[in-house]
Amino acid sequence: MEPVSNGNLPPGFDPSTCRSVYVGNVHPNVTESLLIEVFQGSGPVERCKLIRKEKSSFGFVDYYDRRSAALAIMTLHGRHIYGQAIKVNWAYASTQREDTSGHFHIFVGDLSSEVNDATLYACFSTYPSCSDARVMWDNKTGRSRGYGFVSFRNQQEAETAITEMTGKWLGSRQIRCNWATKTNAEEKQETDNHNAVVLTNGGSSNAAMEANQDTGSKENPENNPDFTTVYVGNLGHEVVNRDELHRHFYNLGVGAIEEVRVQQEKGFGFIRYSTHGEAALAIQMANGLVVRGKPIKCSWGNKPTPPGTSSKPLPPPIA
Known part of the structure; x- marks a missing residue:
């Protein structure tokens, strides 16, 4: 299928x-x-x-x-x-996604580059009849086009969402909502029919995707073995601490974790692995993982691991 x-x-x-x-x-x-x-x-x-x-x-x-x-x-x-x-x-089989052809669709514009399907769906899932969320991606660049579509089973809830969500902050930008027009609804349908595969944040982060644009650069984290640190964003700063973050990533079982840092007041943290490959796999597997009700965002840390950095795995986290 x-x-x-x-x-x-x-x-x-x-x-x-x-x-x-x-x-x-x-x-x-x-x-x-x-x-x-x-x-x-x-x-x-x-x-x-x-x-x-x-x-x-x-x-x-x-x-x-x-x-x-x-x-x-x-x-x-x-x-x-x-x-x-x-x-x-x-x-995955198409039956794993609900058929929304008969649902009511709204257009969501001014999306920041870090917003993916899971983020968009989480934002609108406060409305019980929300059935689906899609961010439109450019197949050539792998980057978000800055807009998407959200589907609802109930027309009144879709209309309420347009009114209530317009101007709300999602990521780093204020979004705008309106009814999907025939033209952009057809674009959504075309995307559905052709099953375009773009690895985003159902995979790696936009930062990692942007890095793919320059595959020859040594400063590109995707291709630089000196990058072994994972950036973890969208943490609930009031609840997520170092031990809890360590436990979530340890449970992935992708490799040896050497350092865990958390900036609780800013809602982000870092996980340093022993190897570049382990960090890459952690980004793929943990991105979108729901921690305390919030989908975390994973990408490469912005700096390579300095030469001579102590390389010793942390002991397993306390259960």
């Missing part, structure tokens, strides 16, 4: 139980054997299915464990095969 797959993951979708990835924008010359060869670098592949299309094919790769799938998303998204950048994200 072809998934409705991109940064637009269904609300409540849990990648921790998923071990399959969706591969989009595949060059027509790519074969299943070549796809297996590329993806088995992230771990043993159980099976691979390629659905051929005239201009660009798509497919699915099933791994034996979710760690391999997460690593594939983190390392292979944007990889060029025959000069064409593939799109890699979690795979």
Whole structure:
């Protein structure tokens, strides 16, 4: 089954139980054997299915464990095969997302770059009939277009949301809301139908995505092995402390944590891992994780780990 797959993951979708990835924008010359060869670098592949299309094919790769799938998303998204950048994200059946074709849709504009589907949905989920939220992404740059759509089962609640949410702060900007017009509603439908896969914050952060634009730069955290620190934002400063943050990331089981810092009054913190790969996997797996009712935002720390920094794993956190 072809998934409705991109940064637009269904609300409540849990990648921790998923071990399959969706591969989009595949060059027509790519074969299943070549796809297996590329993806088995992230771990043993159980099976691979390629659905051929005239201009660009798509497919699915099933791994034996979710760690391999997460690593594939983190390392292979944007990889060029025959000069064409593939799109890699979690795979899931379309039945996991509610059919909103008969629902009432509103347009949400002036979204800041860090807002993703989960953030947008969390913002509007205070309205009980809110059924879906989508941020529109530019497939070429991997960046947000600055607007999205929110669906409601109840028309009156959609109208109330337009009135109440216009001018409210979401991320670093005030949003504006209105009824979705026929033109932009068709764009949303087209995105749904083509299942464009853009790794956002259902995957890595916008900061990490922007880093992908310059794959040759040594200062690019995505490609610089000296970057081993994860930035963790949107923390509830009144409740999240160092031990609690350590516990959440320790439970991911992605590697050795060497340092945990929290700025409680500012609502963010940092997790330093032993290796660049462990930090990359932590960003992929923890981004959007709900901590005390708030989805956290993970990206690369803005500075590489200084040479000679003490490398000793912290003891396990207290349960």
